[in-house]
Amino acid sequence: MQPYIFPYIGYFQLIHAVDTFVFYDDVQFIKKGFINRNSILVNGTSFQFTIPCKSISQNKLIKDTELAFTEKAKVTFLKTIQHAYQKAPFFDKVFPLIESFIVNDTSQSISELAIDSVKCITNYLNIQKQWRISSQNHDDSKLLKKEIRLIQIAKHEKALTYINSIGGFDLYDKEDFEEHDIHINFIKPKQIIYKQFNNIFVPGLSIIDVIMFNSIEDIESLINQFELV
Numbered sequence: 644m645q646p647y648i649f650p651y652i653g654y655f656q657l658i659h660a661v662d663t664f665v666f667y668d669d670v671q672f673i674k675k676g677f678i679n680r681n682s683i684l685v686n687g688t689s690f691q692f693t694i695p696c697k698s699i700s701q702n703k704l705i706k707d708t709e710l711a712f713t714e715k716a717k718v719t720f721l722k723t724i725q726h727a728y729q730k731a732p733f734f735d736k737v738f739p740l741i742e743s744f745i746v747n748d749t750s751q752s753i754s755e756l757a758i759d760s761v762k763c764i765t766n767y768l769n770i771q772k773q774w775r776i777s778s779q780n781h782d783d784s785k786l787l788k789k790e791i792r793l794i795q796i797a798k799h800e801k802a803l804t805y806i807n808s809i810g811g812f813d814l815y816d817k818e819d820f821e822e823h824d825i826h827i828n829f830i831k832p833k834q835i836i837y838k839q840f841n842n843i844f845v846p847g848l849s850i851i852d853v854i855m856f857n858s859i860e861d862i863e864s865l866i867n868q869f870e871l872v
Contacts (some may be wrong), residue, residue, distance in 0.1 A: 644657060644664075644665075644667055644808065645666075645670060645673070645677075645705060646667075646668055646705060646753075646757035646761065647677040647678055647681070647757055647761075648678065648679055648680070648681055648694050648753070648760050649760045649761075649850050649851050650677060650681065650761065650849065650850060651677075651681070651848065651849060651850060652835060652850055652853050652865060653808070653830075653832045654761070655765070655768070655770070655850060655866055656830055656832055656866050656867075656868075657806065657808060658770060658772060659770065659866050659867070660806050660830055660871065661772070661806050663772065663774075663775060664772050664773070664774055664775070665775040665796060666754075666758050666774070666775070666777065667705075667777050668704070668705045668706040668754040668776055668777055668778050669704050669705070669706055669777050669782070669785055670704065670705060671701050672703050672704065672753075673701065674700075674701055678705055678708075678753055678757060679693060679695075679696055679753045679757070680692065680693045681849040682847070682848050682849060683723070683724065683849055684727060684839055684840075684842075684848055684852050685727045687842040687843070687845070688845065689845050689847075690727070692720060692723060694710070694720075694753060695710070695711040695712055695713070695716050696708050696709065696710055696711055696712075696753050697710070697711045705752075705754045706754040707752065708753045708754065709751060709752055709753075710750060717745050717746065721741070721742055721745055724738065724851065725738060728851075728852075728855045730840070731840070731855035732855075732856060733855055733856065733857070734855060737851075737855050740767055741763075741851065744759070744760065744763045762774070764850050767854065768854075768859055768863070768866075769859065780799075781795075781796045784799070790815055790816075790819055793805060793807075793815075794819070794825060797820075797823075797825050798823065798825070802825065803824075803826060804826045804827070804828060805820060805825055805826070805828075806827075806828045806829070806830055806871065807829050807830070808829065809829045809830060809831045811829060812829045812872070829871070830869050830870075830871060831870050831871070831872050832868065832869045834868075835865050835868055837853070837857055837861070839852070839856055853865065
């Protein structure tokens with residue numbers, strides 16, 4: 644998967660389902676996607692935050708997209724999180740984690756920051772995985788077509804099964820993978836609902852929202868709410 648900044652819980656379901664997770668950082672940056680943006684709950688509604696980057700372009704790779712995340716922008720981001728969640732049940736535990744991450748992270752690119760944000764949350768949730776970065780561990784396959792590259796990466800990792808998000812269901816033919824002795828599954832999330840203050844539930848928000856309202860034990864249960872198809 645492309646590295647996303649503090650992604651939604653479905654991203655962590657995919658991480659949970661695999662032994663080795665590959666951050667796909669040497670593919671094109673997607674404007675208006677989730678690489679440098681996500682949403683949190685502000686006054687009962689979805690509010691989008693954006694991590695500033697330099698010269699965003701779909702002609703650039705994710706790993707080559709530099710940050711413009713100034714100290715002022717970091718302060719603004721943290722104040723937004725604080726004001727949105729200061730009355731959330733796990734704020735006192737979670738906000739220092741996010742604050743320390745934002746203040747101390749030394750990333751130069753959005754790819755690095757997004758990858759670090761995912762690792763920050765998995766560490767908090769006690770999720771241990773083998774991590775790979777495509778530009779570092781699979782650079783030799785970068786010129787291959789997408790599905791051929793995915794097969795090559797899976798073979799290089801000695802994988803018997805490749806798991807993709809449900810969005811890939813209509814993109815990839817299982818037979819193409821089976822020809823290379825690799826089984827492909829797609830992760831299909833079940834409906835996830837949890838208590839957010841006293842508001843009508845707003846789905847699909849950043850993992851920040853999930854960890855503000857739920858214990859680690861409850862999050863483990865939420866992450867397990869999926870099936871492989």
